[in-house]
Amino acid sequence: xxxxxxxxxxxxxxxxxxAPLDVRERFAHGAHEVPAALARIMAAGASGGVLLSTCNxxxxxxxxxxxxxxxxxxSLLGERLPAPPAASGGARxxxxxxxxxxxxxxxxxxxxxxxxxxxxxxxxxxQVREAWEASRAQAxxxxxxxxxxxxxxxxxxRTETGLGMGTASAASAGVAVxxxxxxxxxxxxxxxxxxxxMAELAATCLAAEGVQITLVANRTQERARxxxxxxxxxxxxxxxxxxxxxxADIVLCSTAAPHAVVTWERVGPVIAARRGRPLCILDLAVPxxxxxxxxxxxxxxxxxxxxxxxxxxxxxxRRRDEIPAAERIVDEETDLFWAWYGGLGVVPAIKEFxxxxxxxxxxxxxxxxxxxxxxxxxxxxxxxxxxxxxxNKFLHQPTVALREAAEAGHGYGLLEALRRLFGMEPPA
Amino acid sequence: MSAVIVTLxxxxxxxxxxTTALALAPFVxxxxxxxxxxxxxxxxxxxxxxxxxxxxxxxGLGPALSMLALCIVLLQLASERLVRGSAVSFFAAPLATxxxxxxxxxxxxxxxxxxxxRNAWFVLHVVLxxxxxxLMALAFIAAALYLLQFxxxxxxxxxxxxxxxxxxxxLDQLNRFALVAGFPxxxxxxxxxLGYGARFSGGLHVAxxxxxxxxxxxxxxxxxxxxxVVRQWAGRRAAFASxxxxxxxxxxxxxxxxxxxxxxxxx
Numbered sequence: 001x002x003x004x005x006x007x008x009x010x011x012x013x014x015x016x017x018x019a020p021l022d023v024r025e026r027f028a029h030g031a032h033e034v035p036a037a038l039a040r041i042m043a044a045g046a047s048g049g050v051l052l053s054t055c056n057x058x059x060x061x062x063x064x065x066x067x068x069x070x071x072x073x074x075s076l077l078g079e080r081l082p083a084p085p086a087a088s089g090g091a092r093x094x095x096x097x098x099x100x101x102x103x104x105x106x107x108x109x110x111x112x113x114x115x116x117x118x119x120x121x122x123x124x125x126x127q128v129r130e131a132w133e134a135s136r137a138q139a140x141x142x143x144x145x146x147x148x149x150x151x152x153x154x155x156x157x158r159t160e161t162g163l164g165m166g167t168a169s170a171a172s173a174g175v176a177v178x179x180x181x182x183x184x185x186x187x188x189x190x191x192x193x194x195x196x197x198m199a200e201l202a203a204t205c206l207a208a209e210g211v212q213i214t215l216v217a218n219r220t221q222e223r224a225r226x227x228x229x230x231x232x233x234x235x236x237x238x239x240x241x242x243x244x245x246x247x248a249d250i251v252l253c254s255t256a257a258p259h260a261v262v263t264w265e266r267v268g269p270v271i272a273a274r275r276g277r278p279l280c281i282l283d284l285a286v287p288x289x290x291x292x293x294x295x296x297x298x299x300x301x302x303x304x305x306x307x308x309x310x311x312x313x314x315x316x317x318r319r320r321d322e323i324p325a326a327e328r329i330v331d332e333e334t335d336l337f338w339a340w341y342g343g344l345g346v347v348p349a350i351k352e353f354x355x356x357x358x359x360x361x362x363x364x365x366x367x368x369x370x371x372x373x374x375x376x377x378x379x380x381x382x383x384x385x386x387x388x389x390x391x392n393k394f395l396h397q398p399t400v401a402l403r404e405a406a407e408a409g410h411g412y413g414l415l416e417a418l419r420r421l422f423g424m425e426p427p428a
Numbered sequence: 429m430s431a432v433i434v435t436l437x438x439x440x441x442x443x444x445x446x447t448t449a450l451a452l453a454p455f456v457x458x459x460x461x462x463x464x465x466x467x468x469x470x471x472x473x474x475x476x477x478x479x480x481x482x483x484x485x486x487x488g489l490g491p492a493l494s495m496l497a498l499c500i501v502l503l504q505l506a507s508e509r510l511v512r513g514s515a516v517s518f519f520a521a522p523l524a525t526x527x528x529x530x531x532x533x534x535x536x537x538x539x540x541x542x543x544x545x546r547n548a549w550f551v552l553h554v555v556l557x558x559x560x561x562x563l564m565a566l567a568f569i570a571a572a573l574y575l576l577q578f579x580x581x582x583x584x585x586x587x588x589x590x591x592x593x594x595x596x597x598x599l600d601q602l603n604r605f606a607l608v609a610g611f612p613x614x615x616x617x618x619x620x621x622l623g624y625g626a627r628f629s630g631g632l633h634v635a636x637x638x639x640x641x642x643x644x645x646x647x648x649x650x651x652x653x654x655x656x657v658v659r660q661w662a663g664r665r666a667a668f669a670s671x672x673x674x675x676x677x678x679x680x681x682x683x684x685x686x687x688x689x690x691x692x693x694x695x
Contacts, residue, residue: 301581
C-alpha cells in the first residue's frame with residue numbers, strides 16, 4: 001500500500017457534460033455498492049475516499065497518489081461498460097480528473113449547484129450529504145472536512161445569493177405554478193396520469209411538498225404501484241381515474257399516448273361538480289395528453305410543457321445573474337480550505353517534533369555527563385551547547401521543508417510521514 | 429392646527445410615498461426591494477402617523493381621511509405579516525398615500541359641526557367605522573389582486589403579476605377575512621352613531637338622502653357577505669361581489685359629497 005507521502009486530493013469521475021445518459025446509468029452506484037467500490041480503490045493505494053453517485057454524475061473523491069488509485073477507478077468503471085473495441089480508452093474516455101485545489105473547488109461548485117444540469121438545483125446538496133454519510137468510514141479526516149465544508153458552501157450560496165431562487169425544471173415549475181393557485185400545497189391531492197420517468201419525477205416533487213399522490217397507469221400497473229408505494233400514495237387504473245377529476249386539486253399528465261386522453265367529453269361533467277374549486281392541470285406529455293378545450297372550463301388552469309418551460313427558463317435566466325456571486329463564495333471557501341489543508345497542524349507538529357527530539361537530547365546528555373564527572377562546569381556547559389547546536393543543525397532542514405510544503409499546500413503528506421517516522425500521535 | 433401634527437403627517441406622507449415607489453418599482457423594470465425595507469418604510473410612516481392621529485380631534489373630513497389612511501397602512505402591514513401578502517401594498521400604499529394627501533389638503537382641524545364631547549360612544553363609533561371601511565378597502569384590494577392573478581394564470585402569462593402577487597387561495601382567504609370582519613365593524617360603527625345621536629345630540633341631524641343611500645350601501649355590503657358566508661361563494665364570483673360592495677361605498681360617498689358640497693362630516 002502506498003503511503004500518504006505525496007498523496008493529494010483528487011476527483012475522478014464522469015458527469016452530464018462528459019458522458020451520455022446510458023453511460024452514466026451504467027456508472028451509477030447504489031448506496032449498497034459504495035463500500036465495496038471504495039474498498040477496492042483504497043486497496044489500490046488511496047488513504048481516503050468518498051463516492052458521489054447521482055443520475056448526473058459518478059465521482060470518486062480520493063486522497064491518493066495519482067497512478068494506482070486513478071487506474072483503479074477507471075478500471076472499476078470500465079468493467080461496467082459493454083465490451084469495448086480494442087482501441088477504446090474505456091471509462092477514461094468519458095471522464096475527467098481534477099487535482100488538489102481544483103478538486104476542492106470542483107466539489108464546492110457541485111455542492112453549490114453551479115455544476116448541475118439545472119443551475120442552482122438544491123437536490124444535489126442532499127446527495128452530497130448522503131454520499132459523505134455513506135462513505136464516512138472510508139473518508140478519512142481530510143475528505144471528512146472537505147465534505148463538511150462543501151455542505152457549508154452549498155448553504156452559503158443558497159442563502160447569500162439568488163442561485164436557488166425560482167424553479168428551473170419543468171416538474172418544479174409545475175409545482176411553482178400550482179403553488180400560485182393553492183398557496184401551501186401540503187394536504188392537497190394530485191392525480192398523476194402516467195408512470196414514466198417524468199411522471200415519477202413530477203410526483204416526487206409534489207410529494208416533497210406534502211401532496212397526496214394517486215397514480216394512474218394504463219400499461220405498467222406494477223411500476224405505478226411501486227412508485228405510489230414509495231411516495232406514500234396509491235395506484236388506480238385509467239377507468240377509475242376520471243372520477244378523481246371531481247376531487248383532485250392537481251392533475252399531472254405524462255403518458256406516452258399518441259393522442260389526447262383527457263377530453264372535454266370525459267372530464268367536463270365531472271369538473272362541473274367541483275362547485276368552482278380550482279383545478280390545476282399540468283400536461284407534461286408530448287404529444288399533449290389534455291385537450292385544449294378542457295382549459296376553457298371555469299376555474300381550470302391548464303399548462304402544457306411549453307408553459308412550464310417558460311417558467312423554468314425565466315428562473316434559469318435570473319439564476320445566471322447570480323453565478324458571479326456564487327463563484328466568489330466558492331473561491332473564498334476554497335482559499336480557506338486550502339489554507340487549512342496546506343498548514344494542517346504544521347506548527348503544533350513542528351513543536352511536538354522538536355520537543356520530542358530535545359527530550360532525547362537531554363536524556364542522552366545527562367547520561368553522558370554522569371560518565372564525565374571530571375569535567376569542569378565550563379566544559380560541561382560547552383558539551384551542552386554542542387548538543388544543542390547539533391540538534392538545531394539536524395532539525396533545521398526538516399523544519400524548513402515542512403514549512404515550505406505547508407505554504408505550497410502539500411503539508412498534509414509530509415506531516416503524515418513525520419508522524420509515522422517518529423511515532424507521533426495524530427491530532428485529536 | 430398644530431405645526432407638529434402637520435409635520436408628522438408630512439413625514440408619514442413621505443414614507444408612504446416611498447413605500448408606494450418601492451412597491452411599484454418591479455413594474456417599471458427595477459429590482460424588487462428587500463422585504464425588510466418594504467416593511468420598514470410603512471412601519472416608520474405608521475409610527476409618525478399614530479403620534480399625529482393621537483393628537484387630532486376625530487371630527488371632520490381631514491382627520492377621518494387621515495385615520496382611514498392609517499388603518500389601511502396597518503392592515504397592509506398585518507397582511508404582510510400574517511399571509512406574506514406583500515402585493516397588498518401595490519394598492520394599499522398608493523391608496524393610503526392619496527388619502528393622507530387629501531387629508532392634509534382638506535385641513536386637519538375639526539369641522540365646524542364638531543361634536544362637543546369625545547366620550548366612549550363617539551370614539552368607538554369613529555374607530556369601528558374607520559376600521560370597517562378600511563377592511564372593506566382591504567377586501568376590495570384582495571379581490572382586485574385575485575382577479576388580476578386569475579387572469580394571468582388563466583392566460584398562461586408568467587410576468588411580474590405572476591411572480592409578485594400572492595397565490596389565488598391566499599388572496600381569497602384575505603378577501604373573506606376582510607369582508608367578514610369589516611361588515612360587522614362598519615354596522616356596529618353606524619349603530620353607535622345612531623345611539624350617540626339619540627342620546628347626546630337630541631336626535632339624528634342627517635339628511636334623508638344620507639339615510640337612504642346609507643341603507644342602500646349597507647344592503648349591498650350585506651349581500652356581498654351573505655353570498656360569501658351563506659352561499660359559500662369563493663374565488664372569482666366572490667371577488668366581484670366584494671368589489672361591488674366597496675364600489676357602492678365609494679360611489680355613494682362621492683354622490684353625497686357632490687349633492688351636498690361643504691358638509692364636512694366624513695359620512
